[in-house]
Amino acid sequence: MDGVTLVAVDRSEIAPLPISARLCAQLVYFMTAAGAADVPPLREDEYWIAEADAAKWLDEGVFYLVSPLDTANMTEVELTEEQEVLLNWLLKNRVQHVRVCR
16 A cells, blocks of 8 residues: 555554555545544544444445535445445454554
8 A cells, every 4th residue: 555554543452454545535534523422532643433334334335425516415425445445444343443654
């Protein structure tokens, strides 16, 4: 990949997941909004991806994006292979809190 890895915060026994710079930039698509229930304070390089959301996206094979040009409508986006690997890694390891390491 591009020298970027995801580390499971508070789960040092889980092997880090190498990801591409592209997927690193896409993590914001999957993160749970700050201030939502059960989301701890996060550093700039950390993300919380709720287990229920990860399972839903993986099951459906898609996620939804809101266009900045049309906030009234959402666009369905098919998961890429790398996004599926990420979601499977999160679910298999019961990880929700991740940190990006470069």
